Amino acid sequence: MELDPLVLSRIQFAFVVCFHAIFPVFTIGLASFIAVLEALSFKTGNPVWQKLSKFWIQVFAVVFGMGVVSGIVMSFQFGTNWSNFAYATANFLGPVLSYEVITAFFLEAAFLGVLLFGRDKVPQGVHLFAAIMVATGTFISSFWILSANSLMQTPDGLELRNGMYHVVSWADALFTASFAYRFAHMALASFLTAALVVAGVSAWFILQKREFETNRKALSIALWMLLILAPLQVFIGDLHGLNTLKHQPMKVAAMEGNWQTSNGVPLLLFAIPDQDAQTNHFEVKVPNMASYVLTHDWNGEVPGLNEVAPEMQPPVFIVFWAFRVMVAMGLLMVLFSIWGLVLRVKGKYYQSTSFLQGLRLMSLSPFFAVLAGWVVTETGRAPWLIYGQMTHAQGVTPSLTGGMALFTLIGYIVVYALVFSAGVYYLLKVFRGGIEKANRPHEQDEVERAKRPFSAAHASLEGDN
Amino acid sequence: MEQPFDLTLIWAGIIAFGVMMYVLMDGFDLGQGILFPFAPDEHHRDVMMNSVAPVWDGNETWLVLGGAGLLAAFPLVYAVFLPALYIGVFLLLAGLIFRGVAFEFRFKAKTSKYLWNWAFAGGSTVAAFAQGAVVGAYIQGFKTENFRYVGGALDWLTPFTVITGLGLVAGYALLGATWLIMKSEGSVQQWAYKLAPRLLLMVLVVFAVISVYTPFVDPLVKERWFSGFSAIWILPLLALYCAYIVFSSLRKQQEGMPFVATMGLFLFTYLGLLASKWPYMVPPNYTLYDAASAFESQLFLLLGFLFVIPIVLTYTAWTYWVFRGKVKAGGYH
Numbered sequence: 009m010e011l012d013p014l015v016l017s018r019i020q021f022a023f024v025v026c027f028h029a030i031f032p033v034f035t036i037g038l039a040s041f042i043a044v045l046e047a048l049s050f051k052t053g054n055p056v057w058q059k060l061s062k063f064w065i066q067v068f069a070v071v072f073g074m075g076v077v078s079g080i081v082m083s084f085q086f087g088t089n090w091s092n093f094a095y096a097t098a099n100f101l102g103p104v105l106s107y108e109v110i111t112a113f114f115l116e117a118a119f120l121g122v123l124l125f126g127r128d129k130v131p132q133g134v135h136l137f138a139a140i141m142v143a144t145g146t147f148i149s150s151f152w153i154l155s156a157n158s159l160m161q162t163p164d165g166l167e168l169r170n171g172m173y174h175v176v177s178w179a180d181a182l183f184t185a186s187f188a189y190r191f192a193h194m195a196l197a198s199f200l201t202a203a204l205v206v207a208g209v210s211a212w213f214i215l216q217k218r219e220f221e222t223n224r225k226a227l228s229i230a231l232w233m234l235l236i237l238a239p240l241q242v243f244i245g246d247l248h249g250l251n252t253l254k255h256q257p258m259k260v261a262a263m264e265g266n267w268q269t270s271n272g273v274p275l276l277l278f279a280i281p282d283q284d285a286q287t288n289h290f291e292v293k294v295p296n297m298a299s300y301v302l303t304h305d306w307n308g309e310v311p312g313l314n315e316v317a318p319e320m321q322p323p324v325f326i327v328f329w330a331f332r333v334m335v336a337m338g339l340l341m342v343l344f345s346i347w348g349l350v351l352r353v354k355g356k357y358y359q360s361t362s363f364l365q366g367l368r369l370m371s372l373s374p375f376f377a378v379l380a381g382w383v384v385t386e387t388g389r390a391p392w393l394i395y396g397q398m399t400h401a402q403g404v405t406p407s408l409t410g411g412m413a414l415f416t417l418i419g420y421i422v423v424y425a426l427v428f429s430a431g432v433y434y435l436l437k438v439f440r441g442g443i444e445k446a447n448r449p450h451e452q453d454e455v456e457r458a459k460r461p462f463s464a465a466h467a468s469l470e471g472d473n
Numbered sequence: 474m475e476q477p478f479d480l481t482l483i484w485a486g487i488i489a490f491g492v493m494m495y496v497l498m499d500g501f502d503l504g505q506g507i508l509f510p511f512a513p514d515e516h517h518r519d520v521m522m523n524s525v526a527p528v529w530d531g532n533e534t535w536l537v538l539g540g541a542g543l544l545a546a547f548p549l550v551y552a553v554f555l556p557a558l559y560i561g562v563f564l565l566l567a568g569l570i571f572r573g574v575a576f577e578f579r580f581k582a583k584t585s586k587y588l589w590n591w592a593f594a595g596g597s598t599v600a601a602f603a604q605g606a607v608v609g610a611y612i613q614g615f616k617t618e619n620f621r622y623v624g625g626a627l628d629w630l631t632p633f634t635v636i637t638g639l640g641l642v643a644g645y646a647l648l649g650a651t652w653l654i655m656k657s658e659g660s661v662q663q664w665a666y667k668l669a670p671r672l673l674l675m676v677l678v679v680f681a682v683i684s685v686y687t688p689f690v691d692p693l694v695k696e697r698w699f700s701g702f703s704a705i706w707i708l709p710l711l712a713l714y715c716a717y718i719v720f721s722s723l724r725k726q727q728e729g730m731p732f733v734a735t736m737g738l739f740l741f742t743y744l745g746l747l748a749s750k751w752p753y754m755v756p757p758n759y760t761l762y763d764a765a766s767a768f769e770s771q772l773f774l775l776l777g778f779l780f781v782i783p784i785v786l787t788y789t790a791w792t793y794w795v796f797r798g799k800v801k802a803g804g805y806h
Contacts, residue, residue, distance in 0.1 A: 073574075073577055076533075076573075077570050077573050077574060078570075079537070080533065080536070080537055080566060080569060080570070081566050081570070083537050083540045083541055084540055084555060084562055084566060086544070086551075087540070087544070087551045087552060087554070087555030087556070087562075088555045088556060088559050088562055088563075091551075091552040091553075091555060091556045091621075091622070092552075092621070094544060094548065094551060094552050095548050095549065095551070095552035095620070098544050098545065098548030098551065098552070098766050098770075099548075099766050099767045099769075099770040100770070101544060101545075102541065102542075102543075102544035102545025102546065102548060102551075102766060102770065102774070103545045103770050103773050103774040103777075105541040105544060105545070106538065106541040106542050106544075106545045106774055106777075107774070107777055108541070109534065109537055109538040109541050110538065110777065110778065110781045110782060110785060111777075111781055113534050113537065113538075114534060114785045114789065115785075115788070117531055117534055118785075118788050118789050118791075118792045119788070119792070121792050121795075121796065122792055122795055125796070126795055126796075129795050129796070130795060171620075172548075172767070174767050174769070174770075175767070175769060175770060175773070178773060405556045405559075405622075406556075406621050406622070406623070407556050407557070407559075407621070407622045407623055407624060407625075407626075408556065408559065409626060411626070412559050412560065412626045415560065415563075416559070416560070416563045419563055419567060420563075420567075423567050423570055423571070427570060427571075427574050430574065430578060431574070434578070434581065467581065468581050468582070468583060
């Protein structure tokens with residue numbers, strides 16, 4: 009079988025970016041949660057907030073460390089596997105990625121040290137400031153990277169001259185038509201991720217009857233967050249979808265599994281899209297519902313995949329199912345947010361074992377939702393790398409062979425498998441240690457080693473302590 | 474577009490400075506990893522790792538900035554070097570990942586400590602070798618057509634790049650040893666004193682081989698150095714003088730000077746290399762002006778640098794001040 013460097017590069021990019029994405033999506037939300045805890049501690053002086061903050065800072069340190077390590081790889085992927093794309097877009101992409109480093113990465117790196125190790129070295133107000141700066145840094149970082157991605161989805165402000173894009177308007181290029189929606193959708197996703205992980209872990213501690221009052225407070229905050237954010241995300245997600253319909257109709261057609269442009273299109277609950285036959289099998293549908301959702305008219309016209317040639321369609325099966333996974337996770341979140349409210353009104357959200365067990369499982373749901381969402385938007389853009397302008401095939405590194413791409417794909421999988429299992433194994437130990445261990449006075453020598461993300465965490469790699 | 478001033482030249486200066494800073498800063502901490510397997514015991518290894526623990530990840534942020542900065546200012550370099558060095562770049566990144574997590578996990582580990590020792594040593598050495606090979610590949614030049622790399626996957630791997638790779642491994646080890654002299658005491662320092670002269674000798678041998686070999690690899694270099702006497706000869710002479718200082722300060726058991734002089738040795742060798750290849754950024758076909766991005770992009774980023782970098786340096790300095798004082802040399806058991 010001939011190895012195709014294009015397909016292998018796409019798999020490789022999907023793999024390294026998915027692996028990387030799960031860390032920042034969590035740390036962006038968690039950084040804000042920690043800043044809130046520090047602010048509550050600063051304002052009320054109640055020791056509960058500091059106890060919580062100490063524990064969640066440990067978790068943050070480990071996840072942030074994994075994000076940094078996997079992020080280094082990302083900054084070289086464009087050059088190694090997509091050099092034509094990198095070269096063509098360098099006038100835009102280069103400054104944007106550089107700005108991300110100087111406005112966000114350095115801010116995070118510097119203030120993270122103070123956040124992790126400076127509690128006894130700086131006044132409490134300064135420590136709070138460091139927490140806010142780390143949270144700000146994570147948002148600045150997502151601003152730049154989502155701006156770059158939005159340009160690939162809805163290009164604007166650029167002009168092609170001699171094979172290179174030139175920026176004619178920085179404002180147009182940075183704030184393209186899909187940017188505001190993507191940023192809002194992603195920011196909410198990050199907050200939801202933090203809320204659900206905090207809820208799940210707190211629920212687990214409460215089930216074990218550990219540090220009940222402290223964890224109950226964390227659970228309460230997380231559930232309030234969930235109650236506001238989950239329905240809001242459905243609303244923002246809908247707006248984002250309508251924006252996509254306007255600018256990238258084929259992506260929406262693939263999401264809906266709609267092969268023919270027509271009126272009164274049904275919403276498919278289940279189907280097996282068959283790209284070769286340009287049709288679906290085993291459809292389970294709600295009549296006219298897709299038309300209503302997308303056009304707010306029961307008989308509205310919904311674009312179908314037949315508007316472009318089959319080779320210009322995105323891979324429908326992947327987009328169709330990734331979209332359903334994302335929506336299912338989102339609806340589950342809404343369900344839990346309402347369930348939480350009902351239990352709270354009855355005054356026993358921390359007593360219902362089935363609810364708490366459910367929350368434990370739900371702590372994984374935001375990661376599935378985020379990865380599925382990115383699969384929808386990235387795969388749904390295919391065959392375009394820059395929508396309507398440059399295809400994946402045009403962007404790939406011309407000198408790349410299938411063998412080279414396969415070699416590094418296997419390499420990254422092996423490296424990440426090793427690093428990831430060590431990281432997750434260690435994170436689980438931090439969770440097992442819980443609030444108690446995070447607040448135990450630890451050996452002096454660990455304090456001495458400043459500015460090491462993982463050394464903020466006190467668990468040892470093997471054994472029970 | 475009419476350019477009021479030569480931004481490309483300014484950016485070449487910034488990138489050249491950034492590369493030098495990265496080499497010096499990450500050099501001494503990669504050096505700890507290279508020397509790791511030769512350390513007599515775990516106590517020595519603890520001290521070695523502690524001596525660089527607070528700074529190494531800041532250094533690697535500069536590497537990320539280097540990648541992004543090259544894409545912004547000289548996209549041709551980014552778009553030719555990375556495809557041409559595809560396998561090498563993977564080895565470099567894999568090496569950096571392993572040594573990075575080894576920093577984190579070794580201190581938490583008990584029974585699996587030896588595994589993290591190997592990850593740290595192997596990762597550091599592979600990363601250093603790959604960086605040296607990049608330098609060698611730059612001297613060799615790249616097969617390009619129409620602003621694209623058109624060579625094969627392993628064109629970069631030649632006897633010459635193996636030598637430059639080993640040269641940088643030895644050079645980083647020397648930086649690491651002299652850094653350790655400055656930052657440690659007792660048996661660790663004595664061990665480093667013993668090691669450093671041998672490493673210096675290795676570095677000089679490899680540098681001599683490279684200096685003799687380079688003119689044969691590249692006629693431009695030959696022309697530049699051997700067609701009459703030129704002012705650039707001052708650079709290798711200064712490099713040799715620095716080597717002499719390293720040697721004599723080691724004999725006198727001075728603590729700071731060996732490291733400073735080793736940095737000087739690196740600096741003048743580096744400047745000599747730049748003098749050899751100027752103005753070619755993607756040899757043999759493209760100069761820095763061919764490799765440059767658009768004026769407005771270079772300007773857009775430069776403005777940001779002027780405003781943001783002073784702020785970055787200020788708060789970075791502040792955090793160093795918060796954690797001022799000696800790093801304890803003790804173990805972490």
